Amino acid sequence: MVAKYVMLADTTRCINCKACEVACRAEWDTPLGYSRDWVKEVEYVNAKGLPEVQLFPGRCQHCDDPPCVEVCPSGASWKRDDGIVLVDHAICSGCELCVPACPYDARWLNPVTNTISKCTFCQPRIDKGLQPACVDTCVGRALIFGDANDPNSEVSQLLKAKEWQKLVTDEVNIGPNHYYYTAGKAIPDTVMPKLNERHLSGTLMENIVNPLGTLGIGGMMAVFLGAGIKKLIDRRQDVSNKEGSHEQH
Amino acid sequence: MQESNQSGKASRRAFLKGIMGTAVASTAALSLDAQARIHAPHEQETLKDYEEHWGFCDMCYWRCGLKVRSRDGKAFKIDGNPEHPLNRGVVCGKGNSGIQVAFAPNRLKQPMERTGARGDNQWRPMPWDEALDKVAHELTKVKEKYGPQALVMIGHGTWEKPYHRLAHAFGTPNTTSPVFGLCCGPRGVANTLIAGKNLTGNETIDLENCKYFLMMGRNITESLHNGETLGWIDGVANGAKVTYVDPRYTITASKADEWLSIRPLTDHAFLLALIHVVIKGGLYDKQFVAEYVTGLDELTAKVEQYTPEWQEAITTIPADTVRRIALEMAQKAPAVFVYSPRRLTRTSNDLGTGMSISILNSLFGVWDRKGGIFTPQTIKVPEIDLPEFPHAHVSREEGHGDFDFAHNPFAVDVEGKIQRADGAGVPGRWPLANPQYGLTNEMWKAMAEQDPYPLKALLTAGGNGFTNSTDYDTVRKALLNMDFYVAADVSPNEMNSYADIILPEASYLERYDDLQIGGAREGFIALREPAMQPLHDTKGSWDICKALSQRLGLEAYFPHDSVADMLDDRLKKAGYSLAELKEKGIIKKPVDDAINFPREHGGKSVFPTPSGKIELIPSQLQALGMADAIEWAEQPRPKDGEFHFTFGRVGFHTHARTQDNIWLNYFMPENLLWIHPDAAAKLGISDGETVEVKDAKGRGGKIAAKVTPRIRPDTVFTVHGFGHWDTRMTTAVGKGLSDSLLASDTREKHIGSISMGMNMVTVTKV
Amino acid sequence: MSSTKPTIKVRTKDVIAIHWFNAFFWLTLVLTGFGIISGDFVRLAPAFWPTFLQNLLGGNANLVLLHGIGGMVWAGVIGVYALLNFKRVVLPFLKNVLVLTPKAAIADMSSMVITLAHLFGLLKHKSVPPQGRYNGAQRLLGTMIIACSLAIAVTGLYLFLSPMLLDFAASAGVLGGVFRWALVIHLAAVLLVLLGLVAHIYFAVVEEPESLETMKSGEAEVAFIKHHNPLWYAELEREGKV
Structure with missing residues (x-):
């Protein structure tokens, strides 16, 4: 022990x-x-x-x-x-x-x-x-x-x-x-x-820089994730639209 | 094409999934893992190698056993020798600070000759041979002109012995050490008169088993001796009741069950009333008294008048408290102890106070009983073979060395021999004073007045006459009277700034010294050996004295080639050897209950008084016409606007000699004047303000006030040893106020020791 | 598919090398940097990361050493390259990318907002104003990266060297205070750049893989330039490069 x-x-x-x-x-x-x-x-x-x-x-x-x-x-x-x-x-x-x-x-x-x-x-x-x-x-x-x-x-x-x-x-x-x-x-x-x-610097790092950084990077990732997903969905619709039009033809 | 398109789509989809996954994972990890601690490899310190050397301490006079650690040839840490009975392995703050005695930058580093006026601190370094030649030459000059008795030798340290021997060989009886006349003298005399044992030195008290301590101003936690203090703390932890009697609430008071804030100088009255109650109430140990004690009837008659009510008017301690304490102690006797202060030089009748303590302990039958006073084990170590000394006051006894505190041949008078100048042990002068240690206070006066005969040369070994005494003018005059003054010391101080020649001593970490021979529950012989080579051009006292003896034709008194040879010779006479002593730094005779507590084992107590019994009315005192010593003598009281002036110790300074030690100075760079809030309010003094303290003679100075309820309103207090003015003491100089300036320098009327507590002072806001 | 379309050379090999050098060191330094910061209060990376890296390298002292030397190599190489190629590469780049006036900032900001909005199908009625070689978002990001990189280099140098070279205790707390603030600035600057890098990498990989391609080959599709950077296209036309 x-x-x-x-x-x-x-x-x-x-x-x-x-x-x-x-x-x-x-x-x-x-x-x-x-x-x-x-x-x-x-x-x-x-x-x-x-x-x-x-x-x-x-x-x-x-x-x-x-x-x-x-x-x-x-x-x-x-x-x-x-x-x-x-x-x-x-x-x-x-x-x-x-x-x-x-x-x-x-x-x-x-x-x-x-x-x-x-x-x-x-x-x-x-x-x-x-x-x-x-x-x-x-x-x-x-x-x-x-x-x-x-x-x-x-x-x-x-x-x-x-x-x-x-x-x-x-x-x-x-x-x-x-x-x-x-x-x-x-x-x-x-x-x-x-x-x-x-120390103010330590507090700033602990309570502002780090949370803001985390939020910011998280936020950015979320935003572009959203953008990516949207693009994916749009493209799928595009594809299915095209496929649909194929069938119509 | 189609395929490539699809694969492109797939990889993009995988990428997006990846981003999504990372984002989710990292967000989760961030929140979950936030409190986790990093576990990574780290560099760790390892203990560097060292050597160990044996020693005993020189920071105070208790002399704890040491194990000094050295690294790269330099001592760096002082540990306790766990085998040593005087400290059982522990070392106090002062003891630990011994390193800074050796490494102090302002040490006395080489022999020096004074080039300016005395006390001006202008020096010329000189080689050892020149210095020693000059000392021998000057001492011989004084001897030829005034006789050998014109040399005074004052020592104060654990290495003073060779100087006493040299002075005795030189032919002077005038060697002295402050330990008697300025400190413990009266209690030793009192115990010796009553019980034939002085009881000072190693304090042979069975502290661990005692059940009631009546501490008469014995501030055992601050005026501390490691083994004694530890034993007392163990006793208290084992359930002993503590009643602490002191005008001041010390740290010891904080450990006590009861604090009696007695009026200064009146302990004697309190003790007399206690004796009164113990005798009148039949609270004493009747069997012990019947078998071992004489003079009870006479004493009963003498204390008749000293009722608890009588003492209340004097001490301010309630009469009922005295009665209660007597009862409480009687219930726990013989495991009780009335604890004398270490330094008992306060009033005009310290002998009466000391005797009262000794009488009370005897009435409670504490001698040779568990929890009381034990009989120490001793190892006899004969002195080396030496020629006789040419004067009266050195009586060498088997096992007691050149000079002996325990051996107290009151009033020695040998025809044709020179009497001591301070009158210690001299019939018609101070016959009760110990002629081995002398009355240092009276010696200074004799030197200042050149009375009773010329005193023209001074040899000091350590000490500081200014700050350990109480009258600067007398000491200064004495020093200026000298034709020649040689000072041997480790560190600079005010006294040795008056020397003509300074002989720099090696510190106690850099040298051998004579054996430490002591008696506690265990008997012991302890060794001091160098823990490192001398850092400077210094020598040990034995080497200096041997070199001087050769120049003075006294080499027969220092017959060995080296101090180590001398130790080996002494040890072999006792059946041991230096090599054997070096194994553990100590040789011991084990605890033996039958010897330590004979009365617990069917044995008898031995009291080496003239009658062989405890003499409550000492026959030797009667023979000297001083039987009145037990009687209360009126003591001075402050007039309106005056205060009793008291001083004392803290646990981390030794007397006036550690204020310049950088490690100890750190804890208390200067002293404060303790004053009660009521008294302070009357004078408009707030905590931390500077005040001026003055006595009737106009002596005194400025000091910052500590306003505290820890002191009686009619008393002020300060810590001893501050107010240094020697500019060589770079850390301590100019800090705090010297209590020595303000303490009284009157005499105890029976012994001739100093009375330091009689002075009154006024305090004004600056 | 791209091979069939007309391209022009828009980047020299050394610029491409510097970009990927920069990217590689950013990756390494961010990863090691997040491994150094250890206290739970001041740390961004989950504990497993610094624990892993510090154990891998036998203690944080080695990791700090690696990060510090890596940082100095990064700053040193880019610094020396910039000095040697100041007129040819740096000055034109700065001219194109730096956003210095409020007016330019506002213009770039609005074009960036529109670009971003378009990603989500918003503000469809507004078209992105014609852009030069670098679009608004790129210019803003570029400016920020240049400023932050300078700050990171300076504070990093102080963080790495000052405990070895300077006497903090003798400065009555000043040098230590500078250290603590340098730490904050160093970290804040890295975080800012990382914010931008999310967008930078997204566009390069998802929206405009052609740009990524260009950063590999140095060749850009003329059509792409014409579509995305009309002002630059005009400039290229004037110069007779397309």
């Missing part, structure tokens, strides 16, 4: 020490000013009037329906059978159409490679049987990674043992494979995914 990789973040065990972020930076030589992963610290006043803090370690959610794959013109953005969403750097042009497509803001143009960078679940590491760098280093062991299709894996056991949530809303529900445990606390809006304003 093909693996289905998932990431679990037990937010009750996260302490915002940034180990995951630096480990990722060191492992993949991420240029300063960018990061493939993050920890969001959300503070608010609860119903009792007391301050509260929640921590959300995050990264690409490796969605089942990844809009970043759907908008990529060249197919550089792709999804492996085991669920990992990757960028093929040999193809990626760096056009950034996928950047605003991601409602989790997980993608950015890497100034060193001039291609799109993102979390790969440390695909080169897991292909060698290692854990992702962020999981390996996580001080609170808040991050747990593994194959949800393997019933004996730690993630499968944990998914059964606890109530996990996903970062989804009515507006954005694209099947993320990143789970969060908050001990029953509601996830604040600020960490929820948001639809970004897409």
